[in-house]
Amino acid sequence: MSPDDVLNELIRQGILSPEQQVVVAEYERKKPVSIHGELRSMLYVGITALSAGLGYLIYANFDQIGHGLLLLAMAAGCIGCLAYAWLNRPAWSTGIVTDRAAFTDYALLLFCLLFLTLEGYAQYQYTAFGTRYGLATLLPALLFLPLAYRFDHRGVLGIALTALISWVGVTVRPLNLYLKTNFFAQPTVLSAIGLSLLLIGAALLLERRRIKPHFTYTYLTIAGNLLLIALLGGLFNFREQRVLYALALAVTCVALDLYARSERRTHSDRAGGSFLFLLMATVYGYIGLTFLFFTYLHPTNWGEGWYYWYFIVTGIALIAYLIRQLTGTKRTTA
Amino acid sequence: MRAYNQAWIHNRDVLQQVDRWHRLGFLTDAQQATAQTTYPVGFLQTNSYVEIGLFLFTTVVILAVYLLVLPFASAVEEDRLAYGLVNAGFGLVVGVVGNVLINRRMLYRNGVDNAFVVMATAFVGFGLNQFIPEGVSLSTHCLLTLPVLVLVFWYYGDTLIAFLLLMTAYTLVYNVTLHTDAGRALLPYAMIVASVALYGLSTWLLRLEKTTYYLDGLHLGQWLALAMLLISSNYYVVRELNGVLADSVRQLDDLQNQPLRAPGTLALPGLFWVLTFALPLLYLWLGTTRRDRMLLILGLAGLTGAFATVHAYWHLVPTNVALTIGGLLMIGLAVLGIRHLRIPTHGFTDAPDEDSTSESGLDSSLLIARQTGQNTPTTPHPTGRPEGGKFGGGGAGESY
Numbered sequence: 001m002s003p004d005d006v007l008n009e010l011i012r013q014g015i016l017s018p019e020q021q022v023v024v025a026e027y028e029r030k031k032p033v034s035i036h037g038e039l040r041s042m043l044y045v046g047i048t049a050l051s052a053g054l055g056y057l058i059y060a061n062f063d064q065i066g067h068g069l070l071l072l073a074m075a076a077g078c079i080g081c082l083a084y085a086w087l088n089r090p091a092w093s094t095g096i097v098t099d100r101a102a103f104t105d106y107a108l109l110l111f112c113l114l115f116l117t118l119e120g121y122a123q124y125q126y127t128a129f130g131t132r133y134g135l136a137t138l139l140p141a142l143l144f145l146p147l148a149y150r151f152d153h154r155g156v157l158g159i160a161l162t163a164l165i166s167w168v169g170v171t172v173r174p175l176n177l178y179l180k181t182n183f184f185a186q187p188t189v190l191s192a193i194g195l196s197l198l199l200i201g202a203a204l205l206l207e208r209r210r211i212k213p214h215f216t217y218t219y220l221t222i223a224g225n226l227l228l229i230a231l232l233g234g235l236f237n238f239r240e241q242r243v244l245y246a247l248a249l250a251v252t253c254v255a256l257d258l259y260a261r262s263e264r265r266t267h268s269d270r271a272g273g274s275f276l277f278l279l280m281a282t283v284y285g286y287i288g289l290t291f292l293f294f295t296y297l298h299p300t301n302w303g304e305g306w307y308y309w310y311f312i313v314t315g316i317a318l319i320a321y322l323i324r325q326l327t328g329t330k331r332t333t334a
Numbered sequence: 335m336r337a338y339n340q341a342w343i344h345n346r347d348v349l350q351q352v353d354r355w356h357r358l359g360f361l362t363d364a365q366q367a368t369a370q371t372t373y374p375v376g377f378l379q380t381n382s383y384v385e386i387g388l389f390l391f392t393t394v395v396i397l398a399v400y401l402l403v404l405p406f407a408s409a410v411e412e413d414r415l416a417y418g419l420v421n422a423g424f425g426l427v428v429g430v431v432g433n434v435l436i437n438r439r440m441l442y443r444n445g446v447d448n449a450f451v452v453m454a455t456a457f458v459g460f461g462l463n464q465f466i467p468e469g470v471s472l473s474t475h476c477l478l479t480l481p482v483l484v485l486v487f488w489y490y491g492d493t494l495i496a497f498l499l500l501m502t503a504y505t506l507v508y509n510v511t512l513h514t515d516a517g518r519a520l521l522p523y524a525m526i527v528a529s530v531a532l533y534g535l536s537t538w539l540l541r542l543e544k545t546t547y548y549l550d551g552l553h554l555g556q557w558l559a560l561a562m563l564l565i566s567s568n569y570y571v572v573r574e575l576n577g578v579l580a581d582s583v584r585q586l587d588d589l590q591n592q593p594l595r596a597p598g599t600l601a602l603p604g605l606f607w608v609l610t611f612a613l614p615l616l617y618l619w620l621g622t623t624r625r626d627r628m629l630l631i632l633g634l635a636g637l638t639g640a641f642a643t644v645h646a647y648w649h650l651v652p653t654n655v656a657l658t659i660g661g662l663l664m665i666g667l668a669v670l671g672i673r674h675l676r677i678p679t680h681g682f683t684d685a686p687d688e689d690s691t692s693e694s695g696l697d698s699s700l701l702i703a704r705q706t707g708q709n710t711p712t713t714p715h716p717t718g719r720p721e722g723g724k725f726g727g728g729g730a731g732e733s734y
Contacts, residue, residue, distance in 0.1 A: 001344070001544055006351040015368050016361075024360050032683035033625045035671070039684060042634070043668035050661025056654035102672055275383035282387050305405065308398040315395035319446060322387050323439065326379050 003028040043106065067125050074118045081111035090152060094211045097152040108151050112144055112159055137167040154218050161199065161222045168195045189234045193248075196227035217273055220259075224277065227252060228284040235288055246292060253285040260325075278325060282318055289314070336547070337433060337451075337490045338377075338442050343545045345373035377442040388445030396428060396453045414464045422461025429454035443492075452494055455486050471513065476506035487551060496551030500558050504528065522606070525566035533559035557628060560617070564636040567609035570643040610640045625681045 007025055010016040016024075058065060085108040088101040119136060122128040129136040144160035147153070172191040203219035206212065231252060234245040256277045263274035290310075293299065299307035349369060356366040403424055410416035432450025441447040459479045466474060483499040486492070504525075511517050511524040536555030539548065565571050614636030621629030638660075645656050675684035 001347045001351070001546070003351060005544070006348050009348055010352070010369065013369075013372050015365055015372065020360065024355055027358075027360070032678040032681050033627060034683050034685055034687040035627065035630065035675070036684050036686045038627065038631060039668050039671045039675075042664050042671075046661045046664030046666075046668055048661070049657050050665060053654050053657025053659075053661055057658060060652075060654060103669075272381055275381045279383040279387045283390070286391075305402055308402050311394050311398035312402075315391045315398065318391045319388055319395070322384050322391070323378065323444070323446070326381065326384055326444070 047106075047110070071118065071122060071125075074114060074121065078111055078114045078118055081107045081114060085111060085151065089150070092150065093152070096212075096214045100152075104151065105153060105155075108147065108153055109155055112140075112147075112156055115143070116140060116159075134167055134171040137163050137170060141167055148215075149212060152212070154215065157215055157218050158222065161219070164199075165192075165195060165222075165226060168192070186234075186238060189230045189238075192226055192230035193234075196223040196230065199223035200227070217270070221276065224256065224280055228280060232284060232288055232291075235291065246288065249285065249288045253281040256281040275325070278322070282322065286314070286318065336488075337436055337447075338547070339440075340545065340547070342375050342377055342442070343547055346375045346377070347546050348373050349375060376440050378440050378444055380442070380444045385443075385445035385448070389449045390445075392446045392449035393453065396449065400424060400457070414468075418461045418464025420461070421464065422458050425454045425457025425459075425461060428457060447490075448492060448494065451486065451490050451492050455482065455495060455498075458482055471509065473506050473509040473513065476502050476509065480506065487548075491547045491551055493550040493554060496548075496554050500532070500555060503532070504562065522566050522572045526563060529559045529563035529566065533563070553628075557632075560628070560632050564613055564617075564632060564639065567606060567613055568636075568639055568643060569603070569606040569610045570639075570646055572606050573603075610643055611637075614640055622680070 007021050085104050088104045090097045090100040141163035148157035172187050200223045203216045207216045231249040260274040260277040264271045352369040355361045436447050487495045507528045511521050536552045540552045614633045617629045617633030
């Protein structure tokens with residue numbers, strides 16, 4: 001249906017005045033096509049091609065350049081990006097900042113990526129951090145977290161949180177142990193649970209104080225997934241504490257469900273995103289439930305095909321549950 | 335007679351425009367409310383995350399039911415006809431149950447109905463293909479499946495089915511061409527003709543269709559046709575990949591006795607060199623004059639491919655230098671575009687799409703001006719952002 005068709009419909013129904021029709025039709029005719037996303041995709045592809053080309057160029061001519069010069073060049077690039085971003089920084093606000101210069105976000109993101117490369121390169125070539133991997137992961141976390149807040153940048157926040165999670169991971173359990181033994185050791189799982197609870201708590205507290213409330217979604221997505229994966233890991237691997245992990249998983253899923261409901265009630269603008277938490281709760285919860293069902297009830301011994309009924313019954317129950325959540329939400333045009 | 339309520343879809347289309355104009359400040363709250371009562375939509379609301387979950391769990395349920403039925407099907411597995419009948423019959427039952435659910439629960443692309451459509455089509459298609467003897471060519475299977483997919487797409491307008499339909503059609507053209515005597519030489523032309531035909535058909539149907547019922551499927555047809563046209567006329571693809579693929583198909587089909595062309599030769603190389611550059615340029619020209627985003631994106635991608643083709647044969651500069659220069663060029667173009675389009679020119683703007691970002695607030699003063707008096711300035715600022723240049727939520731936007 002073209003906009004003109006809709007306008008004629010609305011006129012016929014007496015909803016629109018002829019003057020409005022003229023204005024809207026004029027707007028639709030003259031409306032420029034937005035190539036915002038396309039230009040930015042091109043920028044990203046260009047940056048990727050450039051960095052790949054430069055990296056390859058350096059690799060091919062490495063003997064003529066030398067490590068020192070290379071590190072220096074990277075550091076210069078880093079400082080350049082950060083300086084550009086800082087000079088074009090948006091005004092500070094505890095809310096969402098919409099008024100910002102065109103390239104600041106990209107300069108900041110490039111700074112973060114360059115910084116990580118620089119750090120990795122320094123470690124690889126000069127073992128700058130020795131075996132203190134904790135320091136190597138804590139440094140970017142400590143640096144990027146304030147930057148994410150100052151520049152109101154959710155992408156940098158995501159990198160900072162990932163760095164923080166890896167810091168806790170390598171601090172609790174030395175890196176080489178991960179590779180040698182089972183990934184899910186008790187201390188790792190417990191620290192992951194602790195960290196994700198801490199992050200979720202911090203996010204909710206900051207939201208209550210109205211400090212960057214739109215960051216909560218990023219926090220909850222990352223920390224929520226970490227928490228659920230850790231709980232599932234605990235459930236699968238530690239037979240003695242299985243009851244506790246099962247209980248904790250159930251509580252988390254219910255809490256996510258309740259949170260998603262309250263989000264829809266209180267923030268209609270966040271209703272769409274809140275369904276992600278609902279999806280997380282159902283999928284992770286279902287995996288846990290299915291694991292418990294097959295581990296303790298041994299339905300495969302009941303006779304041919306009986307356990308298919310488990311999938312049929314639970315599947316229908318979850319479909320009904322999810323559909324119920326859809327009714328009672330406001331009509332979305334998306 | 336189609337699967338979903340046509341009147342509701344029509345109303346939904348109207349309301350989407352009304353909501354957009356309301357957001358832009360052209361319509362008052364009262365007008366929006368009147369429209370909502372005049373154009374009722376009974377469909378269950380939807381959300382992409384919930385859709386994923388519903389699609390997943392519905393598929394689990396249908397597959398579990400099939401596994402329950404399977405022992406009966408296995409009993410007749412030796413008899414292809416009976417086995418086919420059981421599978422096609424199961425597919426039909428799934429389709430009927432799906433339709434009952436669509437009508438009872440007022441579903442419209444909520445995940446549940448999508449899963450029912452896809453599973454029903456899969457079982458019917460699988461069952462039908464059991465009816466023909468083993469060992470027939472791939473094109474026969476495609477030919478048999480194609481009418482089913484066309485019928486399902488006509489009835490449901492499902493995008494995933496549209497994708498399967500297009501893939502089957504292309505496989506059919508590809509396979510049939512390769513089985514003719516001059517198959518390998520004809521293949522690029524056959525693909526070009528098929529793509530042009532597909533584009534023509536999709537565009538014609540889009541013009542006929544007044545609602546959004548088939549919109550996504552037909553857009554997919556346009557995208558795929560134009561992309562395949564670029565690929566099948568690119569010199570590198572035609573010369574290298576085509577030969578490789580054709581040989582492998584020949585070996586599978588016991589056609590080795592046919593004379594093979596020496597690798598790396600090609601009839602009419604000049605034509606394909608011209609097409610490699612001319613088509614993307616044509617896309618770009620059409621995209622700019624018609625203000626068509628799809629043509630612009632594909633044109634740019636095709637042009638990149640054309641330069642990569644030149645690079646593949648002549649190596650004017652080493653690959654790393656080519657990447658660096660290409661990257662710099664793209665960054666330069668993007669930066670130029672972003673700076674230049676701060677003020678909309680030639681019908682293009684760098685402002686985020688009004689439809690895609692609702693959080694990037696519009697200029698409130700203009701909004702109020704539009705809402706209260708409707709005495710909008712003769713040329714309302716098309717983006718609703720008089721100062722231009724600044725973009726909302728670029729870094730903190732959804733794309734992260």
